[in-house]
Amino acid sequence: xxxxxxxxxxxxxxxxxxxxxxxxxxxxxxxxxxxxxxxxxxxxxxxxxxxxxxxxxxxxxxxxxxxxxxxxxxxxxxxxxxxxxxxxxxxxxxxxxxxxxxxxxxxxxxxxxxxxxxxxxxxxxxxxxxxxxxxxxxxxxxxxxxxxxxxxxxxxxxxxxxxxxxxxxxxxxxxxxxxxxxxxxxxxxxxxxxxxxxxxxxxxxxxxxxxxxxxxxxxxxxxxxxxxxxxxxxxxxxxxxxxxxxxxxxxxxxxxxxxxxxxxxxxxxxxxxxxxxxxxxxxxxxxxxxxxxxxxxxxxxxxxxxxxxxxxxxxxxxxxxxxxxxxxxxxxxxxxxxxxxxxxxxxxxxxxxxxxxxxxxxxxxxxxxxxxxxxxxx
Numbered sequence: 001x002x003x004x005x006x007x008x009x010x011x012x013x014x015x016x017x018x019x020x021x022x023x024x025x026x027x028x029x030x031x032x033x034x035x036x037x038x039x040x041x042x043x044x045x046x047x048x049x050x051x052x053x054x055x056x057x058x059x060x061x062x063x064x065x066x067x068x069x070x071x072x073x074x075x076x077x078x079x080x081x082x083x084x085x086x087x088x089x090x091x092x093x094x095x096x097x098x099x100x101x102x103x104x105x106x107x108x109x110x111x112x113x114x115x116x117x118x119x120x121x122x123x124x125x126x127x128x129x130x131x132x133x134x135x136x137x138x139x140x141x142x143x144x145x146x147x148x149x150x151x152x153x154x155x156x157x158x159x160x161x162x163x164x165x166x167x168x169x170x171x172x173x174x175x176x177x178x179x180x181x182x183x184x185x186x187x188x189x190x191x192x193x194x195x196x197x198x199x200x201x202x203x204x205x206x207x208x209x210x211x212x213x214x215x216x217x218x219x220x221x222x223x224x225x226x227x228x229x230x231x232x233x234x235x236x237x238x239x240x241x242x243x244x245x246x247x248x249x250x251x252x253x254x255x256x257x258x259x260x261x262x263x264x265x266x267x268x269x270x271x272x273x274x275x276x277x278x279x280x281x282x283x284x285x286x287x288x289x290x291x292x293x294x295x296x297x298x299x300x301x302x303x304x305x306x307x308x309x310x311x312x313x314x315x316x317x318x319x320x321x322x323x324x325x326x327x328x329x330x331x332x333x334x335x336x337x338x339x340x341x342x343x344x345x346x347x348x349x350x351x352x353x354x355x356x357x358x359x360x361x362x363x364x365x366x367x368x369x370x371x372x373x374x375x376x377x378x
Contacts, residue, residue, distance in 0.1 A: 043259060047309065048249035048335040050269075050327045055215050055239045059230045060208045060357070061085060068226050074219040076239065079212050079356065083224065083236065087209040090202070097195075097202035098371060104195035105375040108186055118174040125167040129160075136160035186372065196368055200359065207357050214354040217241035242326035245316060247278065249335035250309040253287065262342040265314045269324075270332040276320040279343050282313035312337075 063085040070082050139156035142148035186192050221238040224230060247267055251259065265278040287308040314335060327333075 042336055042338055043251065043255045044334065044336045045249055045251050045255070046332070046334050047251075048247050048267075048314075048333045050245055050271075050329050050331050050333060051248045052240050052242065052245035052329045053215070054220075054329070055217070055241075056221075056235050057082065057211060057214065057237045057239065059085065059211065059232060059234050059236055061090070061205050062231045063087075063089065063209070063229070065224055065226055065228050065230060068224065070219050070222070070237065072219055072222050076213040076216065076219060078214065078216045081210060082213055083211045085209040085211070085230065087206060090206040090209055094199075094202040094206050097199040101192075101195040101199045101368070101371050102375040104191045105186070105372050108189050108192050109376060115174070118170065122167070122170045122174050125163065125170040129163040129167050132156075132160045132163040192372075199368070199371075200364065203359060203364065204357055207359075210356075211236065212354075212356045213239055214356075215239055215241050216243075240329055242328070243318075243321060245321075245327065245329065246281075247314040247316065247333050247335060249312045249314055249333070249337075251312055251337075253308045253310055256283075256310055258339040259283065259312060259337055260339075260342070264338045264341040264343065266336045266338070267314065267316065267320075268334040268336075269327050270334070271327050272325065274324040276324055276327075277317045278314040278320070279317070280312060280337060281315045284311040284313075286310075 065083055066086045067084040068082075069080075070076060076082065136156045136159070139148055139153045143150065143153035187196070217239040218241075219237055220240055221235075224234075224236045230236065247265075249265075259280065261280050261282065263280040265280060267276040267278050268274070269276065287310050312335075314337075321327075
């Protein structure tokens with residue numbers, strides 16, 4: 001027979017098992033509720049990083065650096081002067097281009113004058129031909145009637161033939177003059193048009209001696225020093241706008257089923273430990289491996305299935321950046337997407353431009369007209 005202690009121990013054991021099973025049931029229920037109401041709709045990855053536009057500023061002309069107004073980590077505004085290139089040679093080039101335009105204007109009017117002279121010369125030669133033709137016919141008639149010597153007749157004939165040749169040459173010269181002054185519009189004439197373009201290019205090059213920040217942001221990758229000779233297209237510095245950053249989150253392909261543009265996102269930064277709000281604005285058309293420089297080759301016979309990751313672009317809300325501060329590009333982020341919450345994302349055409357070296361056409365043409373007037377001889 002069982003002793004009282006044994007019976008008591010069995011009851012305690014049964015009670016413990018019951019409590020254990022009850023706790024397991026509670027945990028299972030909690031997990032079910034968590035998964036059903038949170039886990040199923042909240043997809044998370046730690047494979048995500050802050051990204052942003054890294055705008056590289058390059059030199060559009062060559063020459064020695066005269067002034068530098070920045071250093072690494074300097075915060076700059078859009079349009080702020082960063083550096084200048086020595087403009088001595090470019091001022092000389094502009095002066096030469098202006099002189100060349102003046103010469104082209106003089107040449108244009110000289111061609112017009114030559115055309116008028118050649119037209120007048122044709123009229124003179126035509127009148128001379130009329131006279132020598134009449135003289136020739138009178139001489140021919142008199143010679144046939146025996147009242148004019150052969151020598152005088154030959155002289156009249158030679159004058160008649162020479163006037164024909166002279167008229168032909170004069171007309172040829174007039175056609176040549178027409179070709180070289182084919183347009184009555186000075187701005188469309190080849191020599192003047194070419195000179196205007198060269199003058200415009202020289203004006204632009206002088207403007208390009210000043211290097212501006214194309215966007216607002218923080219300076220990084222400074223690659224130029226005072227006095228350094230820079231070449232056209234050489235990288236000088238990079239500007240990163242930390243107020244216009246996003247997150248590239250790489251989710252497993254098995255997690256992508258319910259992710260769509262407009263999903264709300266929670267972002268936790270490893271850099272400062274703060275949480276940011278965001279929204280899904282784009283899903284890559286290919287996996288990371290497919291879009292890499294050296295995509296995998298799976299036709300070699302040793303294929304192993306590997307779960308691929310698809311990049312998802314998450315825009316960080318401006319208010320989150322204002323409240324929590326900016327995050328450096330390249331730092332790690334934990335990304336959690338709520339597939340149950342969506343925002344309406346309006347598709348907008350991406351457009352951005354800088355026009356620091358855009359010539360004001362009205363001002364430029366006023367200067368051109370002034371040069372034309374000074375050299376027209378009027």
